[in-house]
Amino acid sequence: MKKILLVNQIDLSEMYSWLQDPEAGGINLFIGNVRNHAQEKAVVKLEFEGYKPMAMKEMEKLAAEAMEKWPIKKLLMVHALGSKQIGEPVVVIGTATAHRKDAFEASRFLIDELKNKVPIWKKEYFADQTVWVNAHP
Amino acid sequence: MEVLLFGISKELMGQQVLSLPEHQKIATVLELKQWILNQYPEMGTLYSFAIAVDQEYADDETPITENQEIALIPPVSGG
Numbered sequence A: 001m002k003k004i005l006l007v008n009q010i011d012l013s014e015m016y017s018w019l020q021d022p023e024a025g026g027i028n029l030f031i032g033n034v035r036n037h038a039q040e041k042a043v044v045k046l047e048f049e050g051y052k053p054m055a056m057k058e059m060e061k062l063a064a065e066a067m068e069k070w071p072i073k074k075l076l077m078v079h080a081l082g083s084k085q086i087g088e089p090v091v092v093i094g095t096a097t098a099h100r101k102d103a104f105e106a107s108r109f110l111i112d113e114l115k116n117k118v119p120i121w122k123k124e125y126f127a128d129q130t131v132w133v134n135a136h137p
Numbered sequence B: 001m002e003v004l005l006f007g008i009s010k011e012l013m014g015q016q017v018l019s020l021p022e023h024q025k026i027a028t029v030l031e032l033k034q035w036i037l038n039q040y041p042e043m044g045t046l047y048s049f050a051i052a053v054d055q056e057y058a059d060d061e062t063p064i065t066e067n068q069e070i071a072l073i074p075p076v077s078g079g
Helices: A012-019 A052-069 A100-117 B007-013 B029-039 B041-045
Strands: A002-007 A026-033 A041-050 A072-080 A082-085 A089-097 A120-126 A130-132 B002-004 B017-019 B050-053 B056-058 B070-073
Touching (some): A012 A026, A026 A100, A089 A100, A120 B007, B029 B050
Antiparallel strands (some): A041 A082, A041 A120, A072 A089, B002 B017, B050 B070
């Protein structure tokens, strides 16, 4: 079973509840949060923009690939869009499997590939400037 | 032909959607990339950018027509 969402706000307890499964002995929940610094400067906030229909398709593909590679009972991929303050969750990857090894491996695969492929863009707001992350060499 | 823009490319190109001149003939993804770099040289300062056709990443040889949903994908930075 899989659940893929683009949302304004992430409710972590809701995510954890959804991942519960009587056959799953391991639940891995990776949470990506807004960090208060980048390039040794204080970050004020972040803004996320997405090409929504394509982002959903790319996440669906990654989820399908993960479910082929690992015996996953439940898989969750959720990314927030819009303005995010320091400490807020922006991405959640959840995997529920019989044994922990598969949950760790699948979660690692999903977050790494999400960062490589899913068309979502992050803008960092500093006190004196804004930067689209990864855009320039 | 229209091209959807996102993130930094919206700012560098100063618009939400790029409309190519009607007479402009573009047959492939590569031709579109070259046209964009000619018209908007500042796009060359990016690491790279990809073109998506009907919401799928497309390689340089992919043919494109006006009836497809075409989008410019600057380097992604989700997560």
